[in-house]
Amino acid sequence: MKVWDGLVRLLHWTLVAAVATAWLSTLGLGFVRWHEPAGYVALATVAIRLVWGLTGSSFAKFSEFVCGAGSVLRYVRQLRTNKEPRYIGHNPLGGWMVVALLACVASLGLTGWLYTTDAFWGEAWLDRLHYVLAWTLLGLIALHLTGVVFTSVRHRENLVQAMFTGRKKPLSPSENLDNLL
Numbered sequence: 356m357k358v359w360d361g362l363v364r365l366l367h368w369t370l371v372a373a374v375a376t377a378w379l380s381t382l383g384l385g386f387v388r389w390h391e392p393a394g395y396v397a398l399a400t401v402a403i404r405l406v407w408g409l410t411g412s413s414f415a416k417f418s419e420f421v422c423g424a425g426s427v428l429r430y431v432r433q434l435r436t437n438k439e440p441r442y443i444g445h446n447p448l449g450g451w452m453v454v455a456l457l458a459c460v461a462s463l464g465l466t467g468w469l470y471t472t473d474a475f476w477g478e479a480w481l482d483r484l485h486y487v488l489a490w491t492l493l494g495l496i497a498l499h500l501t502g503v504v505f506t507s508v509r510h511r512e513n514l515v516q517a518m519f520t521g522r523k524k525p526l527s528p529s530e531n532l533d534n535l536l
């Protein structure tokens with residue numbers, strides 16, 4: 356069944372390319388002038404995703420996958436006993452990871468932009484904050500990839516392929532029941 360609409364997929368892979376370019380450009384490989392444009396592309400991608408999260412298709416909506424603490428804790432308990440249900444959209448932990456990734460990229464874009472303004476240029480704390488956020492993002496990405504691989508293995512479904520095709524196997528009747536418990 357169709358889960359991730361075209362815009363979600365386009366924005367995801369655009370964000371991956373923009374963040375990778377922004378990060379790699381700081382490594383002295385000779386394309387540092389790409390840093391700011393790539394950072395702005397990442398920022399614009401997040402801005403569009405935020406609007407789409409309020410107005411878009413059902414699985415793209417934040418209201419669909421950003422859960423309360425109770426649901427997250429229950430999911431963690433289910434994980435610890437190997438009884439977590441499969442989700443068609445983001446699972447409760449994955450939902451918060453999406454929020455964390457988007458917030459971190461947005462903060463990077465904003466701090467990066469501020470640093471280039473006359474008012475904040477040369478502010479050491481802002482430079483430091485940008486740096487800390489860049490490493491925090493790298494940590495979140497590592498967790499994100501671990502979550503994607505772990506969930507793909509646990510539920511024997513290729514989530515990376517689903518982020519390209521938009522399609523996932525529908526829930527079976529017994530999986531549906533698991534989701535309700």
Ligand code: HEM
Nearest residue numbers: 363370371374375444445446449453456496503514515518
């Ligand atoms: C710069 C690195 C990355 C960032 C910032 C990032 C960010 C995100 C975000 C924001 C989402 C939520 C999608 C949405 O609802 O719009 C997401 C989902 C997803 N990402 Fe990434 N991603 C990154 C790298 C990757 C890579 C390299 C892969 C694959 C190898 C990947 C695979 C996925 C998958 C499979 C999902 C869907 C997860 C699910 O089924 O719940 N991501 N990612």
Ligand code: HEM
Nearest residue numbers: 374377378381391394395397463464467468470482486489
């Ligand atoms: C996804 C977005 C971004 C990522 C991952 C990112 C990452 C980084 C990293 C790792 C550094 C090196 C930090 C250091 O060594 O001090 C850096 C520096 C810098 N970034 Fe970004 N950045 C992003 C967006 C932006 C944006 C949108 C701008 C501005 C338009 C920007 C402007 C700068 C500037 C001016 C520096 C140099 C600061 C200095 O030399 O002290 N960045 N960024």
